[in-house]
Amino acid sequence: MRYVIYGAGAIGGVLGARLFSAGFDATVIARGPHLEAIRRNGLRVDSPDGTETVPVPAVAAPDDVGIAAGDVVILAMKTQDTGAALAALRDSADPATAIVCLQNGVENERMALRSFEHVYGVCVMFPATHTEPGVVQSQSTPIPGLLDIGRYPHGADDTAEQVAAAFRKASFVSEVREDIMRWKYRKLMMNLTNAVQALCGTGEEARPLVERIRAEGLACLQAAGIDVASEAEETARRGDLLQVRPVAGQTRTGGSSWQSLHRGTGAIEADYLNGEIVLLGRIHGVPTPANEAVRRLANSVARERGRPGSVPVQQILDALPRQS
Template sequence: MKICIFGAGAIGGYMGVKLAEAGADVSLVARGPHLAAMKENGLNLIEEGDQRTNVAVTASDNPEDLGPQDYVIVTLKAHSVPPVVPKMQPLIGENTTIVSGVNGVPWWYFHKIGTDLEGTRLESVDPGNAQWDGFGPDRVLGCVVYPAAEVIEPGVINHIEGNRFSLGEPSGEKSERALALSKALSSAGLKAPVRPRIRDEIWVKLWGNLSFNPISALTHATLDVLCTDPGTRAVARGMMVEAQTVAEKLGVKFPIDVDKRIDGGAAVGAHRTSMWQDLDQGRPMEIDALVTSVQELGRLTDTPTPTIDTVQALVALRGKTAGLY
């Protein structure tokens, strides 16, 4: 089984180290100083504060060096994927599975959904149908990424918490390809359950990202603060209630209620969300995948999203005034 991780930053690098350590045939696509460090010194993983693992990895910035794969695990940020679809083509053979480990509403959301919205394309996350046409939705295996990790220096990943990568077919079936990848990830010490309702998990994670990320980028408040301050908690709650209405119209079932989800965010503590970090570091924020996509789904389901609309407008302008777009 050949596995390529496309976008071997923090999460992709963490997964890459675990797979390589377990003896899997894994390769990584990365770039810049991070790639150079991996080639020279291998890829290093720090776990539980001080436990350090170093593995030699096959890494390149040119997919042509790696050839067709059984699985291509995409761990880029959502807005970074459409522009690189043409570059990824050498990795894709007749039976290649694309594993979409990307935050937010996935571009394949309406593939095999079994409703009258079957086959609907989402412009907010797949402009110009780049992924739908370039990959083909039949190749896709859904993945919800739970670990937290960071690149602390080129070639060095610090694993903060979590080791679960939930997998799921858009159709809900337990396919051979899903079970085979689950087994490979489990052999590497990762949790990889195959879920029959992967969209439910996508929404539970998105629920927090949709609200906490843009509010933190706008206020520079950590999770413990924005989830307990009465004003920002109310804004987050309003966004989440609107999102829940949209999702339930699409058949999603939420296993917890809104307030428990917000309390869970508060329990994370003084965490700076990824959107806030991107803003501080001058990188484009994941606004479309996390926020604009829910607006688009609101229009598709005739659901008003006034709180989401307001926050989306504010954080989009914040990105523009910061020169990120």
């Protein structure tokens, strides 16, 4: 079984390197200066345990891989790039190809299922960073991440078991879950604060905004009748498995949305995190002003190449309607 990791940023880069180092046939699809650096020097993985340069094969597009029967394609880009990735895959891969969505949010699997019949979701708990071409950081040790997997929309099969086993051999913790979307909705609730961190930082002054965002999210999931793993379940599953440590003497600066602003990519995934709550609110008649405010502002700051932490929390709170 060959693994094609489509998107070699923080998550995909570390995973591709770990799979390759564990002896699997793994190839990463990357782009731009990052691809050039990997091809030239290998992929450098910095971790609390040191630095390793991995000669994982890297290509620019699915056409360059030659995706064959039995290959597993792991999507690791942010959701705003999933549509283009799936369009490229449709031209290169058989509809029976297994597609594994190693991504935040809950829209990727649905998008993939339109074109591919075997789709899998992964609940990603995986502290990693990518801010420099050719370099990724894995910030938890000795376990780099928790990657539970299940078939979408529900169920389990031999492919899920094989992928989970590969993740485990590559040093991750992974179980097969027939109810994987319950866990992905819990992760969505956690990711609703990504945009707040990217815009405002992590100070205590952000707590009122975070609480409003989470309350809106919970109200929308309840109104939609969506079954979501509880916070207690998530806490028990995570336990003390993830131990985030400094890398090269530096502590982790921010999550995936923070990294998008830091790199000046011009895009951010807020439409598929906070925007998912806004969508549910509009469908089910639940007001979501806080999620809509950070969704719009995050997109605006990303387009303008604004810096992370550049928006005062109070600016956002002052623009929201008062709670009754």
